[in-house]
Amino acid sequence: MKDHLLRQIIDAMPHVTDLEELADHVAELVIGAFGADVCFVYLLDEDQRHISLIGATPPYSIHRGKIRLAVGDGISGWVAQSKIPLIVPDKWADSRYRYMPELEGENFNFLISVPMMRPGEVVVGVLNVHWRELPSESESILVDLQYVANLFAGNVEMAALVEKLARRESQLEKFAADTIDAAELERKRIARDIHDGLGQLLHSALYHLDAAMYPESMNASRIEITAAKDLVVSAISEVKETISRLRPGILDDLGLMAGLASLCNSIKNPEVDVELPEVFDAILSSAAEITIYRITQEALANIIKHSGATWASLKIWLDYELRILHAIISDDGAGFDVDDVNNGHGIQGMRERVELIGASLEVFSRANHGTKIHLKVPFSLNQ
Ligand SMILES: Nc1ncnc2c1ncn2[C@@H]1O[C@H](COP(=O)(O)OP(=O)(O)OP(=O)(O)O)[C@@H](O)[C@H]1O
Ligand SMILES: [Mg+2]
Incomplete structure (x- = not known):
């Protein structure tokens, strides 16, 4: 030269x-x-x-x-x-x-x-x-x-x-701001839930217990106490539900894979085929586990809400060579135009979540050709 x-x-x-x-x-x-x-x-x-x-x-x-x-x-x-x-x-x-x-x-x-x-x-x-x-x-x-x-x-x-x-930095900033807004909304929602749900149940239980204190007969007292007891049982399940909406406790109780299996099994229409790795020896951060769980949860919610699918599946496998966990959630339903999604926070939220843990997400969909979400999360090995 x-x-x-x-x-x-x-x-x-x-x-x-x-x-x-x-x-x-x-x-x-x-x-x-x-x-x-x-x-x-x-x-x-x-x-x-x-x-x-x-x-x-x-x-x-x-x-x-x-x-x-x-x-x-x-x-x-x-x-x-x-x-x-x-x-x-x-x-x-x-x-x-x-x-x-x-x-x-x-x-x-x-x-x-x-x-x-x-x-x-x-x-x-x-x-x-x-x-x-x-x-x-x-x-x-x-x-x-x-x-x-x-x-x-x-x-x-x-x-x-x-x-x-x-x-990435600006996405992080946006995510942080959104998270603060979302947390504020969530707090209001929880306050309302407690007020309308738990509060009402306990008030009614109190009312029945009051009535049981001065019964016209033993039988009347038993009826009031039984009613109060039923209300307390409902209150307990209300508490459980509120807590589970806050955080997927199932991850602590069962671990990621069993938690995902249980999530899929809870869906009946369509039934979800589940294929998970036989041995799960990948080390994922807690944030990565929550991300995988939440994305699967949202993808399944979308299948139920929008797809009209007759078949859905969750498939997870580990690529040991590149140390990547692959998760694919698919359905055979209505599909949609991926380039033309502007309402809704679900898919946007998925994209923001993966960005934060250095993972990646691809959404493949076309009208009448179903939907496939492919999540790739880097892992290290338990050696
Ligand atoms: N599995 C699917 N099958 C068919 N259409 C889908 C599927 N998943 C998403 N969509 C379409 O993409 C849009 C955006 O989904 P997204 O989860 O972002 O929002 P949403 O479900 O409408 O609302 P949100 O998740 O905020 O409650 C949906 O409104 C729907 O039209
Ligand atoms: Mg959604």
Whole structure:
């Protein structure tokens, strides 16, 4: 590579940590250095299964965040998967090419696509560089471009991490604020429950006991005491119910797996198939256990409320190699459009909960094709 070019790039090496600003800057530097016409910067998503456009030379940066390809799909997806840089002299003749009208591929015939890799051959993203006409020495451009792409990989990955941390922090703040609001509401609800439920039951019991003190007959006294006793029994179950709404005590009594089994068994319509690991030797924090329990509880409540399903299942297994607990809750019911959910707090709450324990959650659903919720929670081992 020509020294002056390399120096120019290193001098201009961006120190910005804003991911979008950085990606646009990288795109500009690349077209300047290689006499190209446009450059697109794709980042490998957290799920490792998609790449998303995060920056481009003008006017295309407006499409950032809106273009997403599966790894393996399109030329960039192929490069992300194979880690092989590619010269595409005629993209129209290449079956991997996906035409995207908004990126106006018809104006640029020649393309070089290179993976951005950090040491250890870890792909961070893909750089796509387009020329209107075939540049001379495309082979040596490819080598130089790969070098530059790898130089940028570290910066881009760092900026993506900073962004992820910032996002997590703001989610935490929102969650904390929501939790305070929710706690306030919960307190009011409990006060009302105690007043209307327990309070009334005890008042009535007192009334019957008063009457039993001055009975017209022994039999009348027995009737009053029996009535009072029934009310006290109801009061006890009311207390239990209020407590169980506050905290899944079942986790302490039975442990996570038996607690989940019991939760599923309590549902009759539809019945829930349960498949749990035979040996459960994963170590989960208490927060992670509560998260798994609450998410399953909400997913099952949604199945009962919204799905009309005839079949539902909870399946949990441990991936020992990656130390991930997988939980899948599925149903064969009505399904819904995942991108168009704005009412309700259930699914939003699930997403906030997983974020707090460094887990992940995917919701797959389509009208008339049922719903599947896939929760992945990291664990360590009891050794
Ligand atoms: N298993 C499911 N089958 C069909 N539709 C579902 C399912 N789960 C969720 N939905 C749809 O997604 C929407 C959002 O669910 P979410 O749990 O966020 O809210 P909600 O259940 O409506 O209200 P909340 O959970 O706050 O009481 C539901 O209103 C429903 O339309
Ligand atoms: Mg719900």
